[in-house]
Amino acid sequence: MRRVLVLTLLFLNFTFSQEYLIKVATIAPDGSTWIKVLREYDSQIRKESNGRIGFKIYAGGVAGDEIDVLKKIRIGQYHAAGFTGVGIGEIAPNLRVLDSPFLFKSYDEVDYIYQKFNDEFEREIERGGFVLLGWAEVGFVYTFTKTPVYGIDDLKKLKMWAWQGDPIAEAAYKVIGITPVPLSITEVLTSLQTGIIDGVYGSPLAILATQWFTRVKYMHDVPLSNASGALLISKRYFDSLPKDLQEILLKNGRKYMRKLVELSREENKNAIETLKRNGIMITEPSSKKVLSEYDEVGKKIRRELVGKVFSQIWLDKIEKAVEEYRKSNQKLGN
Incomplete structure (x- = not known):
């Protein structure tokens, strides 16, 4: 025992x-x-x-x-x-x-x-x-390019990178009317250097960390997504x-x-301030109309993704909650 x-x-x-x-x-x-x-x-x-x-x-x-x-x-x-x-x-x-x-x-x-x-x-x-x-x-993701972007029409002229295998990037470019260049993250810097692509997207911190900022000149000040x-x-x-x-x-x-x-x-x-000090220029949307165009494009992209990535139920409840939050804060004067 x-x-x-x-x-x-x-x-x-x-x-x-x-x-x-x-x-x-x-x-x-x-x-x-x-x-x-x-x-x-x-x-x-x-x-x-x-x-x-x-x-x-x-x-x-x-x-x-x-x-x-x-x-x-x-x-x-x-x-x-x-x-x-x-x-x-x-x-x-x-x-x-x-x-x-x-x-x-x-x-x-x-x-x-x-x-x-x-x-x-x-x-x-x-x-x-x-x-x-x-x-x-x-964090919030922005476009970084070799030539200035002021709206969607400017994006259409570029050879934009897409993260290989990412359905959201594919849907976004499809709606906008761009044929992207799909690459893995490890291929992006070399592709910027050789001219295979002339536009990328990422958070300001990520653009710094990856050294992609050394091969672009402009940041378009419209957040694509969080x-x-x-x-x-x-x-x-x-x-x-x-x-x-x-x-x-x-x-x-x-x-x-x-x-x-x-x-x-x-x-x-x-990181945005660091990018500026390193010569990156910030471009703003050319008009309020352009901002409205981005909103409409966003809605179309989200509809494009329904059934392919996420369900209609999930999209509806998230969009509804965001809209309710905005209205509530507008009433409070925020």
Whole structure:
């Protein structure tokens, strides 16, 4: 009996002292704010769990692009990853509505929608086999080009890049009337250098980090979309963790990913000033009519995506909520 008790105690001791090392992949480069915050998150969960859980971070795309990483997570090679809308869309297609062109006009609108529908978003992600640790948006995306753009007609004259395999980019260009050049992210800089493309899109911070700004001259000051992002973990792996470690992961995930969102917004704002200092010129829409044209194009693009990427039900409820928020804030004088 005593021997059984000793063995039981040894087993329990092993169980509670075992370290769970979560392999996390991201395309964010080492040294970036994304990685700095992720390391803070790692440090905190190690501290709170007395070293029982932590991250092993694979930065800079060493694990492959998002689709590659997704496949590797599903076979257990990695456990979690930072995804943009492209990866999120493979897991929970309806959530790609959040990346819809010309849907949001401010971060206040973005925050309202994410808070209002967070529980539904989480359920969609879980149905895709993942658990949300925290939202980590890329930020508002703009067009950056070699020649000035003042409206849609100017865009039509350009050889625009499209992220290969991204249905939202494909639909947007189709509605606008552009035949894009589909390329992976790793091919973009070389293609700008060789003239294969003369226009790209991205957040100001991303344009700086990728060095694409060295091959363009203009930024068109109309946000195309607010690019979504999230830190997701395999549900199968998450469910295998002890409950107390799950709680530590979730609690700190919300905290540190929100910190990342706030830092990213500030850095994107600062990045625009850095781009200006590096010779990038900002172009404004030529008239209010042009802004209305962008809104109409946005609606057409979203309709084009219904049934192909997300459902009509999801589009309707998100658009309705955005419109209600705008009307409410207009009444308040905001």
